[in-house]
Amino acid sequence: MIKSMNIAWWVQRWSELHPEKIAIVYEGDRISYSTVHRQAERTSCWLQSLGIEKGDRVAAMMTNCPEFLVLYLACSSLGAIFIPINFRLAVPELAYTLRNARPRLFVFCERYSDKVEGLALNAALPLMLEAVLPETDEPRKGKGRFLDFRKDSSLFEGQVPFLTPSVGPADPEEPHVIMYTSGTTGQPKGAVLSHRKTFFNCLNADIFFKLHFDDVMLVTLPLFHSGGLFIQASPILYKGATLVIHPKFDAKRTFQDIQHHRVTKFLGVPTVYRALLQVPSEERGDLSSLKVSAIGGEKTTVALLRECSRAGFPLRQIMGQTETSILLWASEEDSLRKPGTVGRPVFHAEVEVVDGSGKRVAPGEVGEIVVRGSIMMKEYWQDPVRTEETIRNGWLHTGDLARKDEEGFFYLVDRAKDMYISGGENVYPAEVERVLRKLPGVEDVAVAAVEDELWGEVGVAYFIVKPGKTLEPLDVEDACRGKIARYKWPKKIVFCDQFPRTALGKVRKGELVKHFKDRVQEISGT
Numbered sequence: 001m002i003k004s005m006n007i008a009w010w011v012q013r014w015s016e017l018h019p020e021k022i023a024i025v026y027e028g029d030r031i032s033y034s035t036v037h038r039q040a041e042r043t044s045c046w047l048q049s050l051g052i053e054k055g056d057r058v059a060a061m062m063t064n065c066p067e068f069l070v071l072y073l074a075c076s077s078l079g080a081i082f083i084p085i086n087f088r089l090a091v092p093e094l095a096y097t098l099r100n101a102r103p104r105l106f107v108f109c110e111r112y113s114d115k116v117e118g119l120a121l122n123a124a125l126p127l128m129l130e131a132v133l134p135e136t137d138e139p140r141k142g143k144g145r146f147l148d149f150r151k152d153s154s155l156f157e158g159q160v161p162f163l164t165p166s167v168g169p170a171d172p173e174e175p176h177v178i179m180y181t182s183g184t185t186g187q188p189k190g191a192v193l194s195h196r197k198t199f200f201n202c203l204n205a206d207i208f209f210k211l212h213f214d215d216v217m218l219v220t221l222p223l224f225h226s227g228g229l230f231i232q233a234s235p236i237l238y239k240g241a242t243l244v245i246h247p248k249f250d251a252k253r254t255f256q257d258i259q260h261h262r263v264t265k266f267l268g269v270p271t272v273y274r275a276l277l278q279v280p281s282e283e284r285g286d287l288s289s290l291k292v293s294a295i296g297g298e299k300t301t302v303a304l305l306r307e308c309s310r311a312g313f314p315l316r317q318i319m320g321q322t323e324t325s326i327l328l329w330a331s332e333e334d335s336l337r338k339p340g341t342v343g344r345p346v347f348h349a350e351v352e353v354v355d356g357s358g359k360r361v362a363p364g365e366v367g368e369i370v371v372r373g374s375i376m377m378k379e380y381w382q383d384p385v386r387t388e389e390t391i392r393n394g395w396l397h398t399g400d401l402a403r404k405d406e407e408g409f410f411y412l413v414d415r416a417k418d419m420y421i422s423g424g425e426n427v428y429p430a431e432v433e434r435v436l437r438k439l440p441g442v443e444d445v446a447v448a449a450v451e452d453e454l455w456g457e458v459g460v461a462y463f464i465v466k467p468g469k470t471l472e473p474l475d476v477e478d479a480c481r482g483k484i485a486r487y488k489w490p491k492k493i494v495f496c497d498q499f500p501r502t503a504l505g506k507v508r509k510g511e512l513v514k515h516f517k518d519r520v521q522e523i524s525g526t
Helices: 007-017 033-049 066-078 091-101 110-117 149-154 195-209 226-239 251-260 270-277 302-310 332-337 384-390 429-436 473-480 509-515
Strands: 022-026 029-032 057-061 081-084 105-109 129-133 175-180 190-194 216-219 242-245 265-268 292-295 315-321 325-330 341-345 350-354 367-372 395-404 410-415 420-422 425-427 442-452 456-465 492-495
Touching: 007 033, 007 066, 007 226, 022 033, 022 066, 029 033, 033 066, 033 149, 057 066, 057 091, 066 081, 066 149, 066 226, 091 175, 091 190, 105 110, 110 129, 129 149, 175 195, 175 226, 190 195, 195 226, 195 292, 195 325, 216 226, 216 251, 226 242, 226 265, 226 315, 226 325, 251 270, 265 270, 270 302, 292 302, 302 315, 302 332, 315 332, 315 341, 332 341, 350 395, 384 395, 410 429, 420 442, 420 456, 425 429, 429 442, 429 456, 429 473, 442 509
Parallel strands: 022 242, 057 081, 057 105, 081 175, 105 129, 216 242, 216 265, 265 292, 292 315, 456 492
Antiparallel strands: 022 029, 175 190, 315 325, 325 341, 341 410, 350 367, 367 395, 395 410, 420 425, 442 456
16 A cells, blocks of 8 residues: 555654644644544554454444544544445435445444434344444433444554554555435435545645645535545645534634634535625624635535625635545636636546547537546445446546536536426526526525426426515516527426525435425416
8 A cells, every 4th residue: 555645644644743733623622633643543443353354334424523533544544444424314315325335333423323223223134333422421321232432442542553465455446435425316326435536636625725734724514525524624634734623514603713713724615605694794703814715516606706705705616526526626716707617627637528429529519527537436336337327438427517618617507417308408407597596586596397298397496585585486587588598498486495405505406396396386478
């Protein structure tokens, strides 16, 4: 194994070079690199005592906390495969993920004990070890019999794991993490990500964020997703900088900690920035320490970029997915100079736009974004069919439709699977959403297809209207007139209080259609 491609080794090196440098700030605790390394080593020993070996899976369902990262580092050290799990999953979704991954060990926060106890995880072979991370030092109450992560791992304080090439990481192409996609439809897929991929993702983030040893990164995004783990936490540990971790996002606390900790780097999704903009200006504090603020994870608008810039968050954009992490980026200037762009390819990857036969399309033509290079996933876990559908001739097919201009900037059109056909014509919901989002009083909008006897499929526009504002069905027709072809106009409308979303803010359109099917209004003019 090339040690420089293993995140556990990065932390070890910083613990040797700058042992007292603060690695993690969490709820008032300031944890040094030497302490994080020591905790990771004892956790590695604990895992070995449980029989965890290279290639075994270890799942973690935790809120953002230091123990999450310590377990991540311990698995990296041993060559065990770390599986971060979304704690927002419903019981059936959680059961599916665990059945699919079949980890040897499942570690979870105590607050999720009731959910886990109801799963009957060990009703089938092989048995799965279960460990709880207690909320406090008080004796744990509950019906289940779980290992105690904090207490049991502490018994190995001062010990060093036994590692050789045969029982530890030996090849950077070996699996490092299985991260389940936050797909908007269907069952999640487990993207198998190698140590090499983690390393090159960190190199890309290093360039994008202009990272430095003295940086302070505030993490409010969940660590169980790519944004928090691979775009923020891992690159900061690679650089020997400092993470300020919040267990969950809170807009006012975000402003307070940016000022208090002199935060230099920050990443959020549009939903996060919209919440930050709702905080009264007199309660926002000093943002002068911020050097880079980034946005990604879902669609954004030039209006939001400009509003954030005025508020002290000049934004540079990123676009990516679980299977690749960051694949496109745009500077603050380019984001405003080229409205709608999602940027140009990251440094360590090849990114192209191709047609259905895999040939590059001309500038301005719509095609699918494909990626090749060290930032690609290896495969989907135990799913060779979908792996072959996604990785073809060495290129990973993202499912994102885009066009590229003469300067190489990409413009997202839509997800290929979100496209629907109405009356024989292709309709891309994102194109319609861009038009409807300009309506006065619209907080957010999503367009999805439903079956129709006449047209095959028609579009339904789902609106969240700003407080105190109103919107009439015919206003939708007026907004579309002259802007997009008539066959693209939504035929129906629904008013919502909120949208069902993934952890990174993407609208779950399948759930949207299902949940609001009884509130659909016809737009008579269309």
